[in-house]
Amino acid sequence: MNFTVTPVAHVRSGRHDAVDDFWGGTECRIELTPEYDAESLSGLRDFSHLEIVYLFDRVDPASVETTARHPRNRSDWPLVGIFGQRGRRRPNRLGVSRCGLVGVEGRVLVVEGLDAVEGTPVLDIKPWMAEFGPRGEVRQPAWAGELMTNYYLPESER
């Protein structure tokens, strides 16, 4: 059984290329679609961070990986199942990430460090609550830390 999802907003960003790194310090706008008014965002400014669910709409569905691949095609990193990594060529093409909330301007959110390019369809906007983070100690393989080294580094520190 399939489900239909409809964008609730779009990302307005100066960034047009889906680059891998240097998302730190980037600011962009999330503009609600006409179906939603400012009331749907009320109370959001009391949170410092948001969790955004979006769709990698520039990924060709035909290029989606369903088995395993080397993250970023780096053969020095292990062959990992598509559900064991966060690459964007994934089933349903969903992205989830945390960003800082800079401000709310009517039907527009100004956010910092959202890893999404111009025009990206946003499927959900949720406030980040500390209690919703992972409970207990987090463990991850070495390749994941290596991959993330420059991800949220500001472009100016390249």
Place this chain on the structure above:
Amino acid sequence: MNFTVTPVAHVRSGRHDAVDDFWGGTECRIELTPEYDAESLSGLRDFSHLEIVYLFDRVDPASVETTARHPRNRSDWPLVGIFGQRGRRRPNRLGVSRCGLVGVEGRVLVVEGLDAVEGTPVLDIKPWMAEFGPRGEVRQPAWAGELMTNYYLPESER
């Protein structure tokens, strides 16, 4: 423009009621649909936590809130926009949460503390990487902390 999403897995849980609290310590299984084989999960066991995107399929689309409501209908908490809270009667009915990975058994994941009931369609499975958490200090309103008090408390500590 709409998008179609297709479940990649389903939650198999003893829990049939969409209760608000006491998800701590609950164990359930996430079973891949026939389209995906065990290879799609390879490498996942190196992570302690997962991020699961799922669909609140028991929520009647006609009951979805598009403006503002009191979280859990608690009038002592503020009236908050649907994107300023995490209530499940929300546009696109998407849920995102973190759970502990207990084990990988072929095409099945055994997880701990996933806040989803029996049969829930899973749209994505991602490994949790520490670097993908919120950067900087987290701030949230008092009502959010109150709402979360018992959310991940084990049933035994009710």
